[in-house]
Amino acid sequence: MDIKCEWCGGNASSGENTVYWELPDGSRAIEITMTPAIICQECDMVYQPDNIIKEIEDQLFLVDTKLIGHSISFKELMELPRLLKRNYFDFSS
Template identity: 50%
Template sequence: MDCVWCEEKGAFETTTTVYWELPDGSRSIEITETPCIQCPSCGMNYQTEETIEEIENHFMMIDTKKLEKSLTFVEFLAVPTWLKKNYFNF
């Protein structure tokens, strides 16, 4: 896999811990075991656009006031939604 940052070969899929600010800006939460791409050439650790969109869309469909300070990616996506889809994503 090619790294989107340095364009070198050798990047691979793994997981990492990310910190995400809530949409209302009130605080951030830790999301562990989040899918990412890691590049041994440049050292970057980044999420794909699909993963970022999945996280952002889920934030818009849940009650963020009830979120724990830290949860896994799978636990985060399992938080029940209020909406069937993110109607704010144009």
């Protein structure tokens, strides 16, 4: 599947990178390793698609963030048990 860069329109591919995310309560930031990303071969931009951003934000809102150290992998974050079944405060859908 061909992926087009959202920044320059060039050819891009799926990959992973490390991101830094502020917790919903604003208490600190964490490192999330091996996060799905789009990597552009033309402009070198590396970014997370909207669906991954939403997954991260929802999960951080729904889990006990005290269980997260300074660094966690994307997979480990997504596997943390949720305190709620879904984000009932997301009115975008």
